[in-house]
Amino acid sequence: MNPASSASCPASVKISGYFGCNTFDDRAMREKLPKDVHKAFREFQRKGLPLTPDIARSVAHGMKEWAMEMGATHFTHWFLPMTGATAEKHDAFITWDGPGAVIERFSGSQLIQGEPDASSFPSGGLRATFEARGYTAWDPASPAFLVEGPGGKTLCIPTAFVGYHGEALDHKVPLLRSMEALSKAAVAALAHFGVTTARVTAQCGAEQEYFLVDLKLALQRPDLLFASRSLLGARPPKGQEMEDHYFGSIKDRVLGFMRDVEVECYKVGIPAKTRHNEVAPNQFEIAPIFESANLASDHNQLLMEILKRTAEKHGLLCLLHEKPFAGVNGSGKHVNWSLATEEGKNLLEPGRTPEQNLQFLFFLSAALRAIHRHGGLLRAAIASAGNDHRLGANEAPPAIMSAFLGGQLNHVLEAIECGNAADASEKRLLDFGLARLPQVVKDATDRNRTSPFAFTGNKFEFRAVGSSQPIAFPLTLINAAAAEAIQELTQELEAELAQGKELNLAALTVIRKTVIDTKVIRFEGNGYADAWREEAERRGLPHARDTVAALGSFEQSDSRDLVVNLGILTAEEWEARIHIRHEQYQKTLAIEAQVLREMAETMAIPALLEDLRLRAEALKALAAVGIELSPALRGALAAQAQLVGQAQEQLVALKAAMVFAESVTDLHDRTRAFGTAVKQTQEVLRDLLDQAEKDCAAKLWPMPVYRELLAPLI
Ligand code: ADP
Numbered sequence: 001m002n003p004a005s006s007a008s009c010p011a012s013v014k015i016s017g018y019f020g021c022n023t024f025d026d027r028a029m030r031e032k033l034p035k036d037v038h039k040a041f042r043e044f045q046r047k048g049l050p051l052t053p054d055i056a057r058s059v060a061h062g063m064k065e066w067a068m069e070m071g072a073t074h075f076t077h078w079f080l081p082m083t084g085a086t087a088e089k090h091d092a093f094i095t096w097d098g099p100g101a102v103i104e105r106f107s108g109s110q111l112i113q114g115e116p117d118a119s120s121f122p123s124g125g126l127r128a129t130f131e132a133r134g135y136t137a138w139d140p141a142s143p144a145f146l147v148e149g150p151g152g153k154t155l156c157i158p159t160a161f162v163g164y165h166g167e168a169l170d171h172k173v174p175l176l177r178s179m180e181a182l183s184k185a186a187v188a189a190l191a192h193f194g195v196t197t198a199r200v201t202a203q204c205g206a207e208q209e210y211f212l213v214d215l216k217l218a219l220q221r222p223d224l225l226f227a228s229r230s231l232l233g234a235r236p237p238k239g240q241e242m243e244d245h246y247f248g249s250i251k252d253r254v255l256g257f258m259r260d261v262e263v264e265c266y267k268v269g270i271p272a273k274t275r276h277n278e279v280a281p282n283q284f285e286i287a288p289i290f291e292s293a294n295l296a297s298d299h300n301q302l303l304m305e306i307l308k309r310t311a312e313k314h315g316l317l318c319l320l321h322e323k324p325f326a327g328v329n330g331s332g333k334h335v336n337w338s339l340a341t342e343e344g345k346n347l348l349e350p351g352r353t354p355e356q357n358l359q360f361l362f363f364l365s366a367a368l369r370a371i372h373r374h375g376g377l378l379r380a381a382i383a384s385a386g387n388d389h390r391l392g393a394n395e396a397p398p399a400i401m402s403a404f405l406g407g408q409l410n411h412v413l414e415a416i417e418c419g420n421a422a423d424a425s426e427k428r429l430l431d432f433g434l435a436r437l438p439q440v441v442k443d444a445t446d447r448n449r450t451s452p453f454a455f456t457g458n459k460f461e462f463r464a465v466g467s468s469q470p471i472a473f474p475l476t477l478i479n480a481a482a483a484e485a486i487q488e489l490t491q492e493l494e495a496e497l498a499q500g501k502e503l504n505l506a507a508l509t510v511i512r513k514t515v516i517d518t519k520v521i522r523f524e525g526n527g528y529a530d531a532w533r534e535e536a537e538r539r540g541l542p543h544a545r546d547t548v549a550a551l552g553s554f555e556q557s558d559s560r561d562l563v564v565n566l567g568i569l570t571a572e573e574w575e576a577r578i579h580i581r582h583e584q585y586q587k588t589l590a591i592e593a594q595v596l597r598e599m600a601e602t603m604a605i606p607a608l609l610e611d612l613r614l615r616a617e618a619l620k621a622l623a624a625v626g627i628e629l630s631p632a633l634r635g636a637l638a639a640q641a642q643l644v645g646q647a648q649e650q651l652v653a654l655k656a657a658m659v660f661a662e663s664v665t666d667l668h669d670r671t672r673a674f675g676t677a678v679k680q681t682q683e684v685l686r687d688l689l690d691q692a693e694k695d696c697a698a699k700l701w702p703m704p705v706y707r708e709l710l711a712p713l714i
C-alpha cells in the first residue's frame with residue numbers, strides 16, 4: 001500500500017520512504033525542472049534572494065506539471081493573514097476552451113502571484129476599502145504542498161500577502177524581513193571572529209500542546225465549539241492531582257489519532273518527531289525537528305490544521321486553546337530558537353576552544369541583551385485573551401520576562417563579571433573557565449521549567465507562547481530584538497578593536513559589559529513562586545499581568561523603533577498590528593460573553609429552575625402525606641434557589657457590561673472595558689453557575705460535565 005494515498009500508514013512502511021511525498025521539494029524539483037533552472041533556483045534559495053521572473057516562471061511550470069500528475073484539480077495561495085488563522089481560496093486548474101468546454105490550463109504567473117479578494121481580512125486600517133486589493137506572492141523558501149481532501153487534491157502554495165502599495169498584510173512578510181535583518185547582523189559580527197558565511201538563519205522547533213475531547217460530547221457544548229474553551233463547568237473531583245497522565249502510556253484511540261497526524265505531517269514534509277501525554281488529563285504534545293524559522297512557522301500552522309482535521313476523523317475535537325478547562329493545566333507552545341550559519345554551525349552551541357567559546361558568549365550575551373531591552377515587547381507578543389488564563393498561573397512561566405542559563409553557565413558569566421577584563425590575558429581567559437565550557441553546558445540535566453526564556457544547552461526555549469498562537473509574530477520580534485543586539489555588540493566590538501585591543505580581549509570586554517548590564521533578567525530560581533514576583537519588582541523588571549497591560553508595550557517608542565529601524569515593519573504597518581491585537585482581544589471576549597450568556601440563559605438556568613421545581617414538588621408531596629421534612633432539605637432548596645437567583649442577577653449584569661463595552665469607541669478604552677467589566681462579570685457568573693451545577697440533578701444538567709469531558713479516551 002502506498003501511504004501517500006492513504007491516511008493509514010502500515011507500520012512496515014518507513015517514514016523516509018514517503019516523507020515529503022506531497023511536497024514540491026528538492027527531489028520533485030530535480031525531476032521536473034530543467035537542470036540549469038534547478039541549479040539556479042537552489043542558488044537563489046541559498047542566498048535568500050528573490051527569484052528572477054524567468055526562473056520563477058520555469059519553476060512554476062514544473063510545479064504545475066507535478067501537481068497535476070499527482071492528481072491535483074485545484075490550487076490555492078496559502079497565507080497567514082493577521083488573524084492568525086491560515087487563509088486559502090481554491091481555484092480550479094481550468095480555463096475556457098471554446099464555448100461550453102474547458103481544458104486544464106493556467107499560466108505559471110498565476111502560481112507565483114495571486115489576487116485574493118482581500119477586503120475581508122483585517123488590515124488594521126492599512127487598506128482603505130476602495131483599495132481592498134491585496135496580492136499574494138509565492139515564498140520560494142517554503143515548498144508548495146498538496147492537501148488531500150474528500151473531493152480530491154489541492155495544491156497549496158505558501159505565499160506572502162501584501163497590499164496594493166507593498167504593505168505587509170500578513171505575518172510572513174515581517175518574519176522574512178526579521179530573518180533578513182538578523183542574518184545581516186550576524187554575518188557582520190561573525191566576520192570579526194574570522195568566520196565567513198553567506199547567511200545566518202534563525203532556527204525554530206515549536207513544541208505544540210493540545211487537548212482532545214470526544215466529539216459527540218463536545219458537540220453538546222456551545223462553549224467548546226465557539227470559544228474553544230469551557231466557559232462554565234464545575235471542576236472534577238479528580239483533576240490532575242494524581243499526575244498519572246504525564247508521560248503515561250498512550251491510549252490506543254489516541255495513539256491511532258497521533259499516528260494519522262504523523263502520517264499527514266510526513267506527507268507534507270513536517271518533521272514530527274516526538275509525541276507524548278502531557279500533565280493534564282487528555283492533554284498531549286507533538287514536537288517536530290527544528291527547521292528555518294520561516295518553515296517552522298508555516299509547518300506549525302499546517303500542523304494545527306492537521307491536528308484539528310484528523311481529530312474529527314477520529315470522532316474527537318482537538319482544542320488548541322491555552323486553557324480549555326479551569327482547574328487543570330493549560331497548553332503552551334515552546335518555541336525553541338537558535339541561530340545557524342549556512343554551513344549548519346549553531347552559534348548558540350559552545351565551542352571546543354576558548355576562542356570559539358568567546359564567539360558563543362558573544363551571541364549568548366546578544367540574546368540576553370535582546371531579552372533585557374525588549375522584555376516588555378516579547379511579553380506583549382504573546383499576550384492574548386487565551387494566554388491570560390495561563391501565564392503566571394503556576395503551570396506556565398510568569399508574565400515577567402527573565403532568562404535561565406543553568407548553574408554552570410551562570411558560573412562562567414559570574415567569573416567574567418568578576419574578572420578584570422581590561423587586563424585579561426589569554427591565560428586569564430582560560431582562568432575564567434571558558435576552556436571548560438563545552439563539557440559543562442552540555443549537561444542537559446540542568447533544567448528549569450518555570451522560566452520563560454530557558455537556555456537549554458544550544459538554544460533558547462521561549463516557553464510563554466500560547467498553544468493557539470501563530471509563532472510567526474513572536475519569532476519576528478525575537479529575531480528583531482536579537483538583530484538589534486548583535487548590531488550593537490558588533491559596533492562596541494569594533495570600537496574596542498579600533499583602540500588597538502586584540503580580538504579576544506575586545507570581545508571579552510564587550511561580553512563582560514553586556515553580562516553586567518543584563519544581569520537583572522537572569523533568574524535561576526522558581527519562577528512560579530511569589531517571592532520571584534517581589535524580587536522582579538525590586539529589580540525593576542516589567543510585569544504586565546494581562547493582555548490589557550501588556551499591549552501598552554507596543555506603543556512604546558523603543559518597540560516601534562526596533563521594528564522600523566531594522567526595516568521589518570513601517571510605522572503604519574506597526575500601528576496596524578497594534579490595532580488588530582486590540583480588536584482580536586475585544587472580539588474574543590465579546591464572543592465568550594455572548595456564548596456564556598446564551599448557555600446560562602437557555603441551558604443552565606432553565607435546568608436549574610426545573611431542578612428546583614422538581615425538588616419543591618417532591619417536598620410538597622412528602623409534606624402532603626404527612627412526612628415531617630428535615631430542615632436540611634428545606635435549607636438546601638433555599639440555598640440553591642438563592643444561588644440561582646444570584647446567577648440570574650449576574651446574567652443581567654453581564655448583559656449590561658457587554659452593552660457598555662460595545663458602546664466604548666476609543667480602541668484602548670474598549671479593550672479595558674472588555675478586560676475588566678465584561679471579563680470580571682463573566683467570571684462571577686461562571687462561579688455561581690459552577691456552584692449551582694454541583695447541586696443540580698445530574699440527569700437535568702443539559703450538557704456534558706467536566707468529569708465526562710476529561711474522562712480517559714478509550
Ligand atoms: P525537550 O525540550 O523536550 O527536552 P528537545 O530539547 O529535544 O526536547 O527539543 C525540543 C524542541 O527543540 C524540538 O522541537 C527540537 O527540534 C527543538 N530544537 C532542538 N535543537 C534546536 C535548535 N538548535 N534550534 C531550535 N530548535 C531546536
Ligand code: MG
Nearest residue numbers: 207334336461
Ligand atoms: Mg521543551
